[in-house]
Amino acid sequence: MNRPYVHINVAATADGKIDTFERKGAAISSARDRERVDQLRAEADAVMVGGRTLHDEDPTLTVKSKLLREERLALGRTENPAKVGIASRLDLEPDCNFLTAGSSRIFLFTTSQTEESKLAELRALRAEIYVLGEERVDLTAALRVLKENGINRLMVEGGATLNFELMRLGLVDELTIYVAPMIFGGKNAPTTAAGSGLVRSGALPLKLIESESWDDGGVLLKYHFEKRSNDDNHARTIPGSPG
Numbered sequence: 001m002n003r004p005y006v007h008i009n010v011a012a013t014a015d016g017k018i019d020t021f022e023r024k025g026a027a028i029s030s031a032r033d034r035e036r037v038d039q040l041r042a043e044a045d046a047v048m049v050g051g052r053t054l055h056d057e058d059p060t061l062t063v064k065s066k067l068l069r070e071e072r073l074a075l076g077r078t079e080n081p082a083k084v085g086i087a088s089r090l091d092l093e094p095d096c097n098f099l100t101a102g103s104s105r106i107f108l109f110t111t112s113q114t115e116e117s118k119l120a121e122l123r124a125l126r127a128e129i130y131v132l133g134e135e136r137v138d139l140t141a142a143l144r145v146l147k148e149n150g151i152n153r154l155m156v157e158g159g160a161t162l163n164f165e166l167m168r169l170g171l172v173d174e175l176t177i178y179v180a181p182m183i184f185g186g187k188n189a190p191t192t193a194a195g196s197g198l199v200r201s202g203a204l205p206l207k208l209i210e211s212e213s214w215d216d217g218g219v220l221l222k223y224h225f226e227k228r229s230n231d232d233n234h235a236r237t238i239p240g241s242p243g
């Protein structure tokens with residue numbers, strides 16, 4: 001396969017929201033779920049986020065547990081996985097967490113909308129930047145580049161728009177959702193997958209692999225994406241219509 005194994009991880013409320021309508025990166029995971037996410041990061045070769053999550057939340061994307069970092073080093077890996085940002089227009093500050101936390105490789109995929117001066121500034125800060133597209137980043141090409149750079153296992157940590165695009169293009173193998181016992185509501189609050197949406201006949205089929213009920217009241221759902229015969233070119237482009 002000319003792309004990494006792709007695993008999307010999400011923390012959602014019982015009504016499927018991954019943040020409140022305020023879009024300030026609301027905490028949804030329990031303490032136990034935060035540990036599980038840290039473990040997933042530690043297993044990954046790279047961790048990816050979408051442009052809004054990248055710019056609005058400025059995540060560090062590092063492994064929090066010292067023990068897990070040491071285990072990576074003992075296996076001859078880098079202390080932290082590589083970081084990957086997908087943004088139509090890059091506007092990162094040089095001192096942001098994403099660029100400064102840890103010493104792992106940093107991949108940024110963007111479009112011709114990012115100014116040349118910004119590209120030069122970020123490259124000087126050791127970011128490896130690829131301009132792939134004019135309107136939006138070509139995600140298929142971005143995953144190919146990651147694979148060519150030794151990224152075999154990619155963890156995607158949102159947000160909603162990036163999740164949906166990767167799913168729509170058939171680029172996702174696994175989805176885990178921690179469903180927290182709470183409701184956010186709000187028609188503008190982001191959900192697990194946003195974007196233009198699909199009509200019913202275009203729905204992406206999932207296979208439930210595992211479900212766990214936790215003492216903290218949460219539920220962990222693990223899905224695989226069903227492979228389809230025309231998987232190489234099955235991108236769904238039909239905008240949602242109730243029909």
Ligand SMILES: NC(=O)c1ccc[n+]([C@@H]2O[C@H](COP(=O)([O-])OP(=O)(O)OC[C@H]3O[C@@H](n4cnc5c(N)ncnc54)[C@H](OP(=O)(O)O)[C@@H]3O)[C@@H](O)[C@H]2O)c1
Binds near residue numbers: 053086137163
């Ligand atoms: N609970 C969780 O697990 C979790 C995890 C992460 C984030 N979140 C939440 O998710 C929300 C952010 O999600 P979001 O949907 O607004 O944004 P997002 O998915 O973080 O970022 C998407 C942005 O990436 C850019 N992009 C460029 N090429 C793209 C492509 N080919 N496909 C998709 N996007 C592309 C787009 O920018 P342009 O529109 O400029 O083209 C788009 O706005 C926040 O509220 C955050 O807190 C929750």
